[in-house]
Amino acid sequence: MTTAVLALLNTFEPLAKLSAGRKRELAGLCFVEKVSQGINPLRMNISNAKQAVYLIKGELELRFLNDEKVILRGDDTAARHPIPCDQNLVDSIARTDIEILRIDNDLLDIMMTWDQLSTGDDVLKSVHNTDGGKSNRTPVEWMRDTSVFSVAKLQSGVFSKVPVANIEAMFERMERISTVAGQVIIQQGAVGDYYYLVERGSLLVSRADGVNAAPMVVAELNEGDAFGEEALVSDNKRNATVTMKTDGQLLRLNKRDFIELLKEPMLVNVSREVAEAMVADGAIWIDVRLSSEYQYEHIKGAINLPLNEVRQRVSGLDMNSTYIVYCQTGRRSSAAAFVLAQYGLNVLVLAGGTRQQAS
Numbered sequence: 563m564t565t566a567v568l569a570l571l572n573t574f575e576p577l578a579k580l581s582a583g584r585k586r587e588l589a590g591l592c593f594v595e596k597v598s599q600g601i602n603p604l605r606m607n608i609s610n611a612k613q614a615v616y617l618i619k620g621e622l623e624l625r626f627l628n629d630e631k632v633i634l635r636g637d638d639t640a641a642r643h644p645i646p647c648d649q650n651l652v653d654s655i656a657r658t659d660i661e662i663l664r665i666d667n668d669l670l671d672i673m674m675t676w677d678q679l680s681t682g683d684d685v686l687k688s689v690h691n692t693d694g695g696k697s698n699r700t701p702v703e704w705m706r707d708t709s710v711f712s713v714a715k716l717q718s719g720v721f722s723k724v725p726v727a728n729i730e731a732m733f734e735r736m737e738r739i740s741t742v743a744g745q746v747i748i749q750q751g752a753v754g755d756y757y758y759l760v761e762r763g764s765l766l767v768s769r770a771d772g773v774n775a776a777p778m779v780v781a782e783l784n785e786g787d788a789f790g791e792e793a794l795v796s797d798n799k800r801n802a803t804v805t806m807k808t809d810g811q812l813l814r815l816n817k818r819d820f821i822e823l824l825k826e827p828m829l830v831n832v833s834r835e836v837a838e839a840m841v842a843d844g845a846i847w848i849d850v851r852l853s854s855e856y857q858y859e860h861i862k863g864a865i866n867l868p869l870n871e872v873r874q875r876v877s878g879l880d881m882n883s884t885y886i887v888y889c890q891t892g893r894r895s896s897a898a899a900f901v902l903a904q905y906g907l908n909v910l911v912l913a914g915g916t917r918q919q920a921s
């Protein structure tokens with residue numbers, strides 16, 4: 563089956579342009595579907611660019627907004643390209659029994675980018691295990707095998723704002739560690755050293771609000787989650803203790819690599835002047851200081867979202883808005899911006915905080 567699909571990929575654009583190695587991987591991730599005469603095979607795709615759909619054989623009628631009808635045949639040159647499922651297409655109908663090939667568009671996009679970045683055909687990326695072993699995985703295997711680098715995460719989560727080249731570099735520099743239930747990975751108050759991704763297992767985040775206070779569990783982290791970013795972004799001490807709830811496997815990136823590969827590209831700083839112009843255009847100020855500091859004084863129109871509440875209140879923010887976060891120095895705001903960016907929000911940081919911008 564995969565060999566047959568591979569042969570098909572060689573006839574479609576831009577799939578034919580992928581390297582042989584990438585095409586082999588893609589062959590296992592796309593679907594060939596038989597559709598009976600009279601059925602609309604694009605029902606789920608019209609105005610929805612989630613999948614690229616190719617006509618393999620048969621006749622498909624496409625109906626467009628301006629009443630134009632086009633008959634596409636499997637052996638037409640036009641059928642070498644994805645069926646145009648944009649907002650102009652209103653309906654389609656199989657005029658004969660047909661066969662189509664479906665591929666997730668995001669996956670395709672990421673693979674095209676990766677392919678163009680790779681220096682060779684089958685360049686294997688390696689991750690070092692702390693027990694001395696090494697595992698080799700291609701970028702596509704990373705996407706398929708671990709939820710940390712799923713297509714969804716690459717498209718809208720922590721890594722969506724990071725250049726693909728940096729993600730490739732991460733694959734090479736990350737270390738994999740095996741962990742056991744009860745193991746403390748991060749201790750509240752310690753100096754930040756690593757950024758972690760959960761490949762397998764669950765962890766508990768607990769915080770003690772005072773020297774003698776008992777720690778309270780504030781969150782549970784699971785496969786695909788990331789943690790340990792706040793101390794690295796803000797240069798503060800670890801704000802919570804993170805303990806393995808079950809046995810598991812983590813990936814970790816040291817502080818220097820984290821700053822270079824993730825923090826720098828994810829955090830965009832803007833001057834007060836640029837920020838004001840953006841706010842006039844609809845962007846929203848977020849003050850990430852404590853509510854007591856906010857109540858004392860704040861930038862007009864700013865909402866207050868203290869750093870330690872950002873995760874709990876992120877669902878109340880609008881994915882389509884642009885937010886400009888600030889504090890006095892830029893430290894807390896950078897940490898908050900990184901957390902918000904991990905949830906896929908459009909966020910910028912007031913460079914140097916209000917203190918620097920005022921002087």
Ligand SMILES: Nc1ncnc2c1ncn2[C@@H]1O[C@@H]2COP(=O)(O)O[C@H]2[C@H]1O
Nearest residue numbers: 767780781789790791792793800801802
């Ligand atoms: N409420 C929370 N929910 C999820 N993760 C948290 C929460 N509070 C702290 N953390 C994580 O725990 C980590 C402790 O180390 P850091 O301060 O570097 O970064 C912190 C966050 O990644």
